Amino acid sequence: MLLGIDIGTTNSKAGLYTEDGRAVAVESRKTVTHTHAEGYSYYDPDGMWESIASAVRTVLQKAGNPKVKAVGITSMAESGLLVDRETGQAKSPFMPWFDTCSQAQADRIAQETEPFELFQQTGLRNSFKMGLAKLLWIRDRFPEALDGPVTWLSASSYIAYRLSGSMAIDYSLAARTLAFRIDEKRWNREWLAHFGFEESLFPQALPSGARMGDVNANAAAKTGLTTGTPVAVAGHDHVIAALAVGSIAPGVVYDSMGTAETLVGTLEERPLTRKQFDSGLSYGCHVVPDRHFWMGGNSASGGSIEWLRAQFGEEPMSYEQLIKLLDAVKPGPTGILYYPYLSGSGAPSPNPRAKAAFIGFTGKQGKGELIKAVLEGTAYQLQLIRRSAEEIAGSPIGTLLVVGGGTRNRQWLQVKADVLNCSLEVPPIEEATLLGAAMAAGIGCGVYGSPEEAVKAVRTSGSARIEADVERHEAYRKLYDEGYVPMLGALGEFYRRG
DSSP: OEEEEEEOSSEEEEEEEOTTOOEEEEEEEEOOOEEOTTSOEEBOHHHHHHHHHHHHHHHHHHTTSOOOSEEEEEEOSSOEEEEETTTOOBOSOBBOTTOGGGHHHHHHHHTTSOHHHHHHHHSOOOOTTSHHHHHHHHHHHOGGGGSSSEEEEEHHHHHHHHHHSOOEEEHHHHTTTTOEETTTTEEOHHHHHHTTOOGGGSOEEEOTTOEEEEOOHHHHHHHOOOTTOEEEEEEEHHHHHHHHHTOOSTTOOEEEESSSEEEEEEEESOOOOHHHHHTTOEEEEOSSTTEEEEEEEETTSHHHHHHHHHHSSSSOOOHHHHHHHHHTSOSSOOSOEEEOOBTBBOTTSOBTTOOOEEEOOOTTOOHHHHHHHHHHHHHHHHHHHHHHHHHHHTSOOOEEEEESGGGGOHHHHHHHHHHHTSEEEEOSOSOHHHHHHHHHHHHHTTSSSSHHHHHHHSOOOOOEEEOOOHHHHHHHHHHIIIIIHHHHHHHHHHHHHO
């Protein structure tokens, strides 16, 4: 069997899979975010390791402790920390991707380069999320963290290190540091030197799923895995799920619905041009060799729903209550415009200073309408990304494969289909990211001969299909064209001035 580990923003999971993609056992643990007295967020590295080790041990016990051929680890992309290469001790806070404490450092980076030139090398626009901004923040706030032999590890790389004692990262995660050249698949030593960093600050970069070490005796005792089991950093969570749903060729696009929502597609590997830059999308090394991915994300999609749930009482509103309120709202648009920018806006118009907004309340609207307005706002934002992606793809995107925790909310799926006027296909895969991580490890250790062979081996027949309602789409289209988009421009300009 193959073991996948997924380190997510809200939950972290371990899953055991057969070679044809059947889930044998899955275990979830809450990803605990702490808040420092100074206001920044952080993870506890030992706590994260203990939680994941416990999840791995539990799934193995549930399955009767079978032999595991390989372990693949995926995670949220930009989170990371500095680790002492000799002692393995954390030398800095373990920083979440979403914390904006490094905005001032991102502003400093912006003064040091021409945005398009940096984009051609990295596939990215500068952001507080990226590893380089976080490293500058650490140096400003905790300069002693960089003393001695230290390495920046992503969340995936850190757990892989705890399992194997080896330090490495895959290309797709390396590409989210703003310090990796996707055009040459190497660390950008010249760019790093400009900021006073050495290339040795980063681990070896490898293709997705490549064997980077083996489970050591300490990790075996902790997790129940067998010593010597191959360990691989599978890659960026939103990209690795492409393997599970078969979205590994141009023209097949999928939507990952979680705390953050991301639309992901595939391009043949090629130099990036001004057209790609102007799209507002980000690009990087795909988990499939010789291909790039394009990506447009909303960092507070499911996060907006979680935020709203927390506002309705002493304890967060249950999902059962939320669905009941949605069921009572009449079909079609609420008329409320929600802009889901709880942590800035992403593609196609990145603006880290953007803030969330509700526009268009009346006194007759209640909790149900507010909840539905959040669903509509995330769908409007996805429509912005989709239209930009269609320009890059050169063809309409009429069908989306949809995966992630958000697919459990059928109301949300219907709103999305109605706003976008496209078909949504929901594969029968509960945990696409976990399965993708397991598949990547299987490719790396020879269970599958190629990504295409892995996709063919995994059985995912029986997708649910959600179609748009033509009349509701027309009402949503009018609100989008005459309300959401024009107001977006005004809000964006207001926040840029601030």
